[in-house]
Amino acid sequence: MSSVLYDIPGPRQRRLTLILSIAATILVLAGAYYLIYLPLDEKGQFSMELWGPLIDPSNENFVLVWERIWVGIKNTLIAAVLAIVASLIIGTLLAVLRLQLKDLAGRRYADLSAPAAYLLRGLGTGLAVLTRFCVEVFRGLPVVITIFFVARGFPEFGITLETLWYLVIGLTIYNGVVIAEILRSGMEGLPFGQREAAVAIGLSPFQTTTLILLPQSFRIMLPALISQLVVVLKDTSLGFIISYEETLNIGKQIIGVLSNPIQVYFVIAVLFILVNYSLSKLAQYVQRRLARGRKTAGTAAQVPPAALAAQADGSAAAV
Amino acid sequence: MNVLIDKFDVFAGGFWLTLQICVLAAIGALILGAVVAVLRISPVPPLRAVGTAYVTVFRNMPLTVVMFFAAFALPALGSNADFLRIPGLDVVFTRLGTDLPYFRFALIALTLYTAAFVCEALRSGINAVPPGQAEAARSLGLTFGQNLRYVVLPQSWKASIVPLGSVIIAMIKNSALIGFFGVVGDLSQSADQLTSAEGYAFIPVAIGISIGYLIMTVPLGALLDRIERRQAVAAR
Structure with missing residues (x-):
């Protein structure tokens, strides 16, 4: 080599x-x-007493333990899928919004009267600053803290939900912002001619973004987006801080009864590694495919965002 | 808003503790990550396998699991992480010397976890150097050490500084987990303590805690953006 x-x-x-x-x-x-x-x-960490409930089907606790772990896996996947879908939607909207606002910032509104023009320009700039501020804040905050704030803050304002929704909302806020930044940098990295050509054939700025820039950005950024899915899946384990019954929390309950922490965490770690490793392999595969595709085909085929969500859904559910 | 003024020492203390663990874990992760990166690019296959296995395991495991592992498996291995009580160092980083070992467990978990990402950042930097560079150096008769020192590392360093920075930012954010894991007195645990046990209003506490984290993450992110943009200009 x-x-x-x-x-x-x-x-x-x-x-x-x-x-x-x-x-x-x-x-x-x-x-x-x-x-x-x-x-x-x-x-004595290798004794069957500690490992038995996890790996020995004849053990009296085996079925019970795996039933609980299965509940945990299902809950983890539900939270992950909801958070992924929601953050993809929010991320796409936010990316489009920020790009539109950036376009508006350059407009002078010469055809309107002076006060109205100033008002519109002020509004555009204000919104741009506000979205920028939100993005920076939520990108800079730890996702644990966001989840914690959601879980502690929502009841404060009289909104009580199931813990699942706190977790999903917390994950969505953080990952939505991150995905928006990924997509936006993808769109801004495109050759400028793409946008010029779109404007030249008479597409409106909004059409330019949604028909020309966004699909290409999704395609370019697909590997980054899939790695972000791995992050979401890993971060669902933070549900334990708001006592959502995901895999890790179930693990804690099992440990409470059987007191075999090393063994249970080992099994959970293996589960996580299997799922996430296959997801990152998928990301690598997609990246290779894309690199090959660009060399031969020249023009980018459209990859609808739904395909990404479905892919994540499918590969996660396969385990 | 009074809580921000009344409890300023709690926020400041939490910030200080979070900063301590971040600095220590960053140093540890950079060293360990460099070692793993050396393993991963070494010409000896078993060492490469060890490096790859390390990265695969820690990159795909949630930090939470790593932390619980540190807290349960280390005592089982017969260590209370006492080797981190380095004389002299525990004067500055007071938490290292305490009898509650959770700070040290959290530190080990954060270091192990981040090292995998550091390794990948360093390795991607080395892979970014075109092979022709090193081939040219070898044909000039430079030794392996000279090759690294004068040709490969200066270029790979430039390519890996931005990814390394993002890894460190992610680590600072990950450090928020320690408060939910047994470490007392960091920013996130203070948030929990102030809002639940001491019954302060939620919003001011949330603002205070957010500022604490944003002070660390936002300037670092802005700096990275700047470096990235300058590199992009230089590359043109």
């Missing part, structure tokens, strides 16, 4: 690599054995 750092190895280098490989393997295995396996074994 030739990379930026190494030449293709010769016979001597290959021999050295082989020796080093064997030495490294032995070292890693020995390290894992002495530093991780032995201490855990000493504390």
